[in-house]
Amino acid sequence: MRITKLLAISGSLRAASINTALLRATARLAPPGIAVILFEHLGGLPLFNPDIEATDSPSVANLRAHLAAADGVLIASPEYAHGVTGVLKNALDWMVGSEAFVNKPISLFNASPRAVHAQACLRETLTVMSAQIVNEACVTLPMLGAQLDEAGIISHTEISAALKQALQDFQAAIARLQAEDAAQIGMSL
Amino acid sequence: MRITKLLAISGSLRAASINTALLRATARLAPPGIAVILFEHLGGLPLFNPDIEATDSPSVANLRAHLAAADGVLIASPEYAHGVTGVLKNALDWMVGSEAFVNKPISLFNASPRAVHAQACLRETLTVMSAQIVNEACVTLPMLGAQLDEAGIISHTEISAALKQALQDFQAAIARLQAEDAAQIGMSL
Numbered sequence: 001m002r003i004t005k006l007l008a009i010s011g012s013l014r015a016a017s018i019n020t021a022l023l024r025a026t027a028r029l030a031p032p033g034i035a036v037i038l039f040e041h042l043g044g045l046p047l048f049n050p051d052i053e054a055t056d057s058p059s060v061a062n063l064r065a066h067l068a069a070a071d072g073v074l075i076a077s078p079e080y081a082h083g084v085t086g087v088l089k090n091a092l093d094w095m096v097g098s099e100a101f102v103n104k105p106i107s108l109f110n111a112s113p114r115a116v117h118a119q120a121c122l123r124e125t126l127t128v129m130s131a132q133i134v135n136e137a138c139v140t141l142p143m144l145g146a147q148l149d150e151a152g153i154i155s156h157t158e159i160s161a162a163l164k165q166a167l168q169d170f171q172a173a174i175a176r177l178q179a180e181d182a183a184q185i186g187m188s189l
Numbered sequence: 190m191r192i193t194k195l196l197a198i199s200g201s202l203r204a205a206s207i208n209t210a211l212l213r214a215t216a217r218l219a220p221p222g223i224a225v226i227l228f229e230h231l232g233g234l235p236l237f238n239p240d241i242e243a244t245d246s247p248s249v250a251n252l253r254a255h256l257a258a259a260d261g262v263l264i265a266s267p268e269y270a271h272g273v274t275g276v277l278k279n280a281l282d283w284m285v286g287s288e289a290f291v292n293k294p295i296s297l298f299n300a301s302p303r304a305v306h307a308q309a310c311l312r313e314t315l316t317v318m319s320a321q322i323v324n325e326a327c328v329t330l331p332m333l334g335a336q337l338d339e340a341g342i343i344s345h346t347e348i349s350a351a352l353k354q355a356l357q358d359f360q361a362a363i364a365r366l367q368a369e370d371a372a373q374i375g376m377s378l
Contacts, residue, residue: 013238047232047276048269049202080237083273083314086282087236090275121310125272 004171006036006107007070011077011088013043018111018143019076025153026074026109026163034167036074039066048093060094067100072134072174076109079118084125092125101129105177107137107170109163132177137170139163193360195225195296196259200266200277202232207300207332208265214342215263215298215352223356225263228255237282249283256289261323261363265298268307273314281314290318294366296326296359298352321366326359328352 008023020038027036044059046052054060067073077088095101106126110119126133139162146156153159197212209227216225233248235241243249256262266277284290295315299308315322328351335345342348 013236014240043236043238045236047202047234047236047279048274049232049276051203080278080282081285081314082317083278083281083310085237086275086277086279087238088275089269089272089278090236092272093269093275096270117310117313121272121306124306125270128271 001033004034004071004174005069006030006034006072006074006167006170007066008036008038008074008076009042009088009091010038011075011085013087016149017078018148019078019109021148021150022076022109022111022141022143022153022163023074024150025160026167028150028154029160029163030167031164034171036167037066037070039063042087042091045091045094048090054094054097057094063091063094064098064100067095067104070104071178072105072107072170073101073131074107074109074170075122076111077118077122079112079115082117084118084121088122089125092129096129101126101131103177103181104131105170105174106131106133107139107166108133109138109166110140111143113140113142134170134173137166137173139166190222193223193260193363194258195219195223195261195263195356195359196255197225197227197263197265198231198277198280199227200264200274202276205338206267207337208267208298210337210339211265211298211300211330211332211342211352212263213339214349215356217339217343218349218352219356220353223360225356226255226259228252231276231280234280234283237279243283243286246283252280252283253287253289256284256293259293260367261294261296261359262290262320263296263298263359264311265300266307266311268301268304271306273307273310277311278314281318285318290315290320292366292370293320294326294359294363295320295322296328296355297322298327298355299329300332302329302331323359323362326355326362328355
Protein backbone atom coordinates (compact mmCIF):
# COMPACT_ATOMS: atom_id res chain seq x y z
CA MET A 1 0.00 0.00 0.00
CA ARG A 2 1.35 3.42 -0.96
CA ILE A 3 1.21 5.90 1.91
CA THR A 4 -0.07 9.43 1.20
CA LYS A 5 2.39 11.74 2.96
CA LEU A 6 0.96 15.06 4.16
CA LEU A 7 3.02 17.90 5.61
CA ALA A 8 1.09 19.91 8.21
CA ILE A 9 2.00 23.58 8.72
CA SER A 10 0.60 25.75 11.51
CA GLY A 11 0.69 29.52 11.10
CA SER A 12 1.06 30.09 14.84
CA LEU A 13 4.10 29.60 17.08
CA ARG A 14 2.00 29.70 20.28
CA ALA A 15 2.49 26.51 22.29
CA ALA A 16 -1.25 26.23 23.00
CA SER A 17 -2.26 27.24 19.45
CA ILE A 18 -5.65 25.83 18.51
CA ASN A 19 -4.42 25.54 14.92
CA THR A 20 -1.41 23.46 15.93
CA ALA A 21 -3.66 21.34 18.17
CA LEU A 22 -5.96 20.81 15.20
CA LEU A 23 -3.07 19.55 13.08
CA ARG A 24 -1.73 17.31 15.87
CA ALA A 25 -5.20 15.84 16.31
CA THR A 26 -5.48 15.34 12.55
CA ALA A 27 -2.19 13.44 12.55
CA ARG A 28 -3.54 11.10 15.23
CA LEU A 29 -6.89 10.70 13.47
CA ALA A 30 -5.28 9.79 10.14
CA PRO A 31 -6.36 6.35 8.88
CA PRO A 32 -3.86 3.72 7.68
CA GLY A 33 -2.57 4.88 4.31
CA ILE A 34 -2.23 8.54 5.32
CA ALA A 35 0.74 9.90 7.28
CA VAL A 36 0.53 13.47 8.61
CA ILE A 37 3.84 15.01 9.69
CA LEU A 38 3.71 18.32 11.58
CA PHE A 39 6.47 20.73 10.53
CA GLU A 40 7.75 22.01 13.87
CA HIS A 41 10.46 24.41 12.68
CA LEU A 42 8.66 27.41 11.17
CA GLY A 43 9.90 29.53 14.08
CA GLY A 44 13.50 28.66 13.18
CA LEU A 45 13.37 30.28 9.75
CA PRO A 46 15.18 33.58 9.34
CA LEU A 47 13.20 36.61 8.19
CA PHE A 48 13.13 36.52 4.39
CA ASN A 49 15.93 38.44 2.73
CA PRO A 50 16.46 38.07 -1.02
CA ASP A 51 20.18 38.78 -0.48
CA ILE A 52 20.51 35.45 1.37
CA GLU A 53 20.65 32.37 -0.83
CA ALA A 54 17.99 29.94 0.33
CA THR A 55 20.52 27.13 -0.04
CA ASP A 56 22.72 28.86 2.55
CA SER A 57 20.03 28.49 5.24
CA PRO A 58 19.73 24.96 6.68
CA SER A 59 16.26 25.74 8.05
CA VAL A 60 14.99 26.93 4.66
CA ALA A 61 16.51 23.88 2.98
CA ASN A 62 14.81 21.70 5.61
CA LEU A 63 11.37 23.16 4.82
CA ARG A 64 11.95 22.72 1.09
CA ALA A 65 12.99 19.10 1.57
CA HIS A 66 9.91 18.39 3.69
CA LEU A 67 7.68 19.97 1.03
CA ALA A 68 9.38 18.06 -1.79
CA ALA A 69 8.76 14.78 0.06
CA ALA A 70 5.07 15.53 0.71
CA ASP A 71 2.18 14.48 -1.54
CA GLY A 72 0.12 17.34 -0.13
CA VAL A 73 0.17 20.12 2.46
CA LEU A 74 -2.30 20.85 5.25
CA ILE A 75 -2.24 24.46 6.44
CA ALA A 76 -4.01 25.69 9.57
CA SER A 77 -3.39 29.29 10.56
CA PRO A 78 -4.96 31.92 12.75
CA GLU A 79 -5.77 35.35 11.33
CA TYR A 80 -3.77 38.23 12.83
CA ALA A 81 -5.18 41.74 12.29
CA HIS A 82 -7.26 40.60 9.29
CA GLY A 83 -4.19 39.13 7.58
CA VAL A 84 -2.04 36.04 7.13
CA THR A 85 0.33 35.65 10.09
CA GLY A 86 3.79 37.05 9.44
CA VAL A 87 5.23 33.71 10.53
CA LEU A 88 3.38 31.81 7.79
CA LYS A 89 3.89 34.46 5.09
CA ASN A 90 7.60 34.55 5.90
CA ALA A 91 7.81 30.78 5.27
CA LEU A 92 5.91 31.16 1.99
CA ASP A 93 8.19 34.05 0.93
CA TRP A 94 11.19 31.71 1.29
CA MET A 95 9.47 29.16 -0.96
CA VAL A 96 8.56 31.57 -3.80
CA GLY A 97 11.85 31.22 -5.63
CA SER A 98 11.63 27.41 -5.67
CA GLU A 99 9.30 24.82 -7.12
CA ALA A 100 8.21 23.85 -3.60
CA PHE A 101 4.53 24.72 -4.07
CA VAL A 102 4.20 24.25 -7.83
CA ASN A 103 1.28 21.85 -8.44
CA LYS A 104 1.34 20.93 -4.73
CA PRO A 105 -2.13 19.94 -3.47
CA ILE A 106 -3.17 22.08 -0.50
CA SER A 107 -5.89 21.66 2.11
CA LEU A 108 -6.73 24.67 4.25
CA PHE A 109 -8.12 24.07 7.74
CA ASN A 110 -9.75 27.14 9.24
CA ALA A 111 -10.42 27.04 12.99
CA SER A 112 -12.44 30.27 12.89
CA PRO A 113 -15.37 30.97 10.56
CA ARG A 114 -14.72 34.70 11.07
CA ALA A 115 -11.16 34.57 9.67
CA VAL A 116 -12.21 35.37 6.10
CA HIS A 117 -9.53 37.98 5.26
CA ALA A 118 -6.50 35.80 6.05
CA GLN A 119 -7.98 32.83 4.18
CA ALA A 120 -8.62 34.99 1.11
CA CYS A 121 -5.08 36.45 1.17
CA LEU A 122 -3.59 32.98 1.71
CA ARG A 123 -5.54 31.56 -1.23
CA GLU A 124 -4.36 34.42 -3.45
CA THR A 125 -0.71 33.86 -2.49
CA LEU A 126 -0.82 30.06 -2.81
CA THR A 127 -2.58 30.32 -6.17
CA VAL A 128 0.04 32.70 -7.58
CA MET A 129 2.68 30.26 -6.30
CA SER A 130 0.99 27.66 -8.57
CA ALA A 131 -0.23 25.49 -5.70
CA GLN A 132 -3.42 23.48 -6.21
CA ILE A 133 -5.94 24.28 -3.49
CA VAL A 134 -8.23 21.26 -3.12
CA ASN A 135 -11.53 22.87 -2.19
CA GLU A 136 -13.30 19.63 -1.19
CA ALA A 137 -10.56 19.03 1.40
CA CYS A 138 -10.73 22.54 2.90
CA VAL A 139 -12.72 22.68 6.14
CA THR A 140 -13.87 25.48 8.39
CA LEU A 141 -14.40 24.37 11.99
CA PRO A 142 -16.21 26.56 14.52
CA MET A 143 -13.71 25.89 17.30
CA LEU A 144 -12.94 29.25 18.86
CA GLY A 145 -15.69 29.11 21.43
CA ALA A 146 -15.17 25.42 22.15
CA GLN A 147 -11.79 25.76 23.94
CA LEU A 148 -10.70 22.36 22.67
CA ASP A 149 -7.17 21.03 22.96
CA GLU A 150 -5.74 18.11 20.98
CA ALA A 151 -7.45 15.46 23.12
CA GLY A 152 -10.70 17.40 23.09
CA ILE A 153 -10.66 17.62 19.29
CA ILE A 154 -10.09 13.88 18.99
CA SER A 155 -12.95 13.05 21.36
CA HIS A 156 -15.33 15.58 19.73
CA THR A 157 -17.54 13.47 17.48
CA GLU A 158 -18.44 16.00 14.80
CA ILE A 159 -15.04 17.71 14.55
CA SER A 160 -13.06 14.47 14.44
CA ALA A 161 -15.43 13.10 11.81
CA ALA A 162 -15.01 16.26 9.72
CA LEU A 163 -11.22 16.00 9.94
CA LYS A 164 -11.21 12.31 8.94
CA GLN A 165 -13.52 13.09 6.03
CA ALA A 166 -11.25 15.97 4.92
CA LEU A 167 -8.24 13.64 5.00
CA GLN A 168 -10.01 11.03 2.90
CA ASP A 169 -11.25 13.63 0.41
CA PHE A 170 -7.74 15.07 0.24
CA GLN A 171 -6.18 11.64 -0.34
CA ALA A 172 -8.66 10.89 -3.13
CA ALA A 173 -8.02 14.27 -4.78
CA ILE A 174 -4.25 13.78 -4.56
CA ALA A 175 -4.53 10.34 -6.18
CA ARG A 176 -6.65 11.84 -8.98
CA LEU A 177 -4.22 14.75 -9.53
CA GLN A 178 -1.21 12.41 -9.53
CA ALA A 179 -2.93 10.15 -12.07
CA GLU A 180 -3.68 13.18 -14.29
CA ASP A 181 -0.06 14.32 -14.04
CA ALA A 182 1.17 10.83 -14.95
CA ALA A 183 -1.20 10.71 -17.93
CA GLN A 184 -0.02 14.14 -19.12
CA ILE A 185 3.61 13.09 -18.85
CA GLY A 186 2.75 9.96 -20.81
CA MET A 187 1.04 12.01 -23.52
CA SER A 188 3.94 14.41 -23.87
CA LEU A 189 6.58 11.69 -24.26
CA MET B 190 9.09 75.63 14.67
CA ARG B 191 7.67 72.23 15.57
CA ILE B 192 9.24 69.41 13.57
CA THR B 193 6.92 66.74 12.11
CA LYS B 194 8.65 63.43 12.88
CA LEU B 195 7.97 60.60 10.42
CA LEU B 196 9.10 57.02 10.89
CA ALA B 197 9.85 55.28 7.58
CA ILE B 198 9.43 51.50 7.37
CA SER B 199 10.52 49.40 4.38
CA GLY B 200 8.93 45.99 3.89
CA SER B 201 12.09 44.58 2.29
CA LEU B 202 15.39 43.57 3.87
CA ARG B 203 17.20 43.52 0.52
CA ALA B 204 20.20 45.88 0.61
CA ALA B 205 19.37 47.26 -2.87
CA SER B 206 15.59 47.37 -2.21
CA ILE B 207 13.90 50.00 -4.34
CA ASN B 208 11.43 50.60 -1.49
CA THR B 209 14.21 51.29 0.99
CA ALA B 210 15.91 53.54 -1.59
CA LEU B 211 12.62 55.40 -1.99
CA LEU B 212 12.43 56.02 1.76
CA ARG B 213 16.09 57.08 1.99
CA ALA B 214 15.53 59.50 -0.88
CA THR B 215 12.39 60.81 0.81
CA ALA B 216 14.38 61.48 3.98
CA ARG B 217 16.87 63.53 2.00
CA LEU B 218 14.15 65.39 0.10
CA ALA B 219 12.28 66.35 3.27
CA PRO B 220 11.93 70.14 3.65
CA PRO B 221 12.79 71.96 6.89
CA GLY B 222 10.06 71.14 9.40
CA ILE B 223 9.84 67.43 8.46
CA ALA B 224 12.27 64.80 9.75
CA VAL B 225 12.11 61.33 8.22
CA ILE B 226 13.87 58.57 10.19
CA LEU B 227 14.32 55.19 8.49
CA PHE B 228 13.74 52.27 10.87
CA GLU B 229 16.68 49.98 10.08
CA HIS B 230 15.96 47.12 12.46
CA LEU B 231 12.95 45.25 11.07
CA GLY B 232 15.22 42.30 10.29
CA GLY B 233 16.21 42.08 13.95
CA LEU B 234 12.68 41.33 15.19
CA PRO B 235 11.99 37.75 16.27
CA LEU B 236 9.20 35.86 14.52
CA PHE B 237 5.97 36.73 16.34
CA ASN B 238 5.06 34.36 19.13
CA PRO B 239 2.20 35.29 21.49
CA ASP B 240 3.95 33.29 24.24
CA ILE B 241 6.76 35.86 24.30
CA GLU B 242 5.96 39.10 26.11
CA ALA B 243 6.68 42.01 23.76
CA THR B 244 8.32 43.81 26.68
CA ASP B 245 10.85 40.97 26.93
CA SER B 246 12.16 41.66 23.43
CA PRO B 247 14.44 44.72 23.18
CA SER B 248 13.95 44.87 19.39
CA VAL B 249 10.14 44.89 19.73
CA ALA B 250 10.36 47.53 22.45
CA ASN B 251 12.63 49.57 20.16
CA LEU B 252 10.08 49.54 17.33
CA ARG B 253 7.28 50.51 19.71
CA ALA B 254 9.33 53.39 21.09
CA HIS B 255 10.11 54.66 17.58
CA LEU B 256 6.42 54.48 16.66
CA ALA B 257 5.35 56.24 19.86
CA ALA B 258 7.76 59.09 19.10
CA ALA B 259 6.55 59.50 15.50
CA ASP B 260 3.82 61.88 14.35
CA GLY B 261 3.23 59.65 11.34
CA VAL B 262 4.52 56.56 9.57
CA LEU B 263 5.65 56.15 5.95
CA ILE B 264 5.48 52.56 4.70
CA ALA B 265 7.00 51.38 1.42
CA SER B 266 6.89 47.67 0.75
CA PRO B 267 7.23 45.31 -2.17
CA GLU B 268 4.56 42.72 -2.86
CA TYR B 269 5.70 39.11 -2.50
CA ALA B 270 3.50 36.45 -4.13
CA HIS B 271 0.48 38.79 -4.21
CA GLY B 272 0.75 39.46 -0.48
CA VAL B 273 2.28 41.69 2.19
CA THR B 274 5.88 40.67 2.86
CA GLY B 275 6.28 38.34 5.83
CA VAL B 276 8.91 40.72 7.20
CA LEU B 277 6.46 43.64 7.33
CA LYS B 278 3.49 41.59 8.55
CA ASN B 279 5.65 40.09 11.30
CA ALA B 280 6.47 43.61 12.53
CA LEU B 281 2.77 44.56 12.44
CA ASP B 282 1.84 41.37 14.31
CA TRP B 283 4.14 42.44 17.16
CA MET B 284 2.38 45.83 17.30
CA VAL B 285 -1.20 44.47 17.42
CA GLY B 286 -1.29 44.07 21.20
CA SER B 287 -0.14 47.65 21.79
CA GLU B 288 -1.46 51.12 21.03
CA ALA B 289 1.42 51.65 18.57
CA PHE B 290 -0.79 52.18 15.51
CA VAL B 291 -3.96 53.48 17.15
CA ASN B 292 -4.89 56.79 15.43
CA LYS B 293 -1.39 56.87 13.87
CA PRO B 294 -1.41 58.70 10.51
CA ILE B 295 -0.01 56.47 7.75
CA SER B 296 1.23 57.23 4.26
CA LEU B 297 1.72 54.30 1.90
CA PHE B 298 4.33 54.63 -0.85
CA ASN B 299 3.91 52.04 -3.59
CA ALA B 300 6.84 51.60 -5.96
CA SER B 301 4.86 49.32 -8.27
CA PRO B 302 1.43 50.12 -9.78
CA ARG B 303 0.90 46.36 -10.23
CA ALA B 304 1.21 45.57 -6.50
CA VAL B 305 -2.51 45.91 -5.81
CA HIS B 306 -3.00 42.78 -3.65
CA ALA B 307 -0.37 43.63 -1.04
CA GLN B 308 -1.57 47.21 -0.78
CA ALA B 309 -5.17 46.06 -0.26
CA CYS B 310 -4.15 43.53 2.43
CA LEU B 311 -1.93 46.11 4.13
CA ARG B 312 -4.76 48.68 4.18
CA GLU B 313 -7.12 46.10 5.69
CA THR B 314 -4.63 45.19 8.44
CA LEU B 315 -3.68 48.79 9.27
CA THR B 316 -7.34 49.81 9.35
CA VAL B 317 -8.26 47.03 11.78
CA MET B 318 -5.29 48.14 13.91
CA SER B 319 -7.04 51.56 14.09
CA ALA B 320 -4.37 53.39 12.09
CA GLN B 321 -5.44 56.41 10.04
CA ILE B 322 -4.43 55.97 6.41
CA VAL B 323 -4.03 59.44 4.90
CA ASN B 324 -5.11 58.88 1.30
CA GLU B 325 -3.93 62.25 -0.02
CA ALA B 326 -0.39 61.37 1.17
CA CYS B 327 -0.35 57.88 -0.41
CA VAL B 328 1.53 57.77 -3.71
CA THR B 329 2.06 55.10 -6.35
CA LEU B 330 5.25 55.59 -8.32
CA PRO B 331 5.96 53.67 -11.53
CA MET B 332 9.57 52.89 -10.61
CA LEU B 333 10.07 49.22 -11.42
CA GLY B 334 11.20 49.78 -14.99
CA ALA B 335 13.24 52.84 -14.11
CA GLN B 336 16.04 51.03 -12.19
CA LEU B 337 16.52 54.05 -9.95
CA ASP B 338 18.65 54.04 -6.84
CA GLU B 339 18.53 56.66 -4.06
CA ALA B 340 20.55 59.23 -6.03
CA GLY B 341 18.54 58.52 -9.17
CA ILE B 342 15.26 59.09 -7.32
CA ILE B 343 16.49 62.40 -5.94
CA SER B 344 17.61 63.63 -9.37
CA HIS B 345 14.41 62.43 -11.09
CA THR B 346 12.31 65.58 -11.46
CA GLU B 347 8.79 64.07 -11.42
CA ILE B 348 9.40 61.43 -8.76
CA SER B 349 11.20 63.76 -6.37
CA ALA B 350 8.45 66.35 -6.83
CA ALA B 351 5.79 63.72 -6.09
CA LEU B 352 7.63 62.65 -2.93
CA LYS B 353 8.01 66.24 -1.69
CA GLN B 354 4.33 66.88 -2.40
CA ALA B 355 3.35 63.70 -0.50
CA LEU B 356 5.43 64.82 2.49
CA GLN B 357 3.79 68.25 2.52
CA ASP B 358 0.30 66.77 2.16
CA PHE B 359 1.10 64.30 4.94
CA GLN B 360 2.39 67.04 7.23
CA ALA B 361 -0.75 69.12 6.62
CA ALA B 362 -3.02 66.14 7.30
CA ILE B 363 -1.13 65.28 10.49
CA ALA B 364 -1.47 68.87 11.72
CA ARG B 365 -5.22 68.76 10.99
CA LEU B 366 -5.65 65.38 12.73
CA GLN B 367 -3.66 66.53 15.77
CA ALA B 368 -5.76 69.71 16.01
CA GLU B 369 -8.96 67.62 15.83
CA ASP B 370 -7.64 65.30 18.57
CA ALA B 371 -6.76 68.28 20.76
CA ALA B 372 -10.23 69.77 20.23
CA GLN B 373 -11.89 66.45 21.11
CA ILE B 374 -9.84 66.14 24.28
CA GLY B 375 -10.82 69.72 25.14
CA MET B 376 -14.51 68.92 24.58
CA SER B 377 -14.40 65.82 26.75
CA LEU B 378 -12.72 67.53 29.70
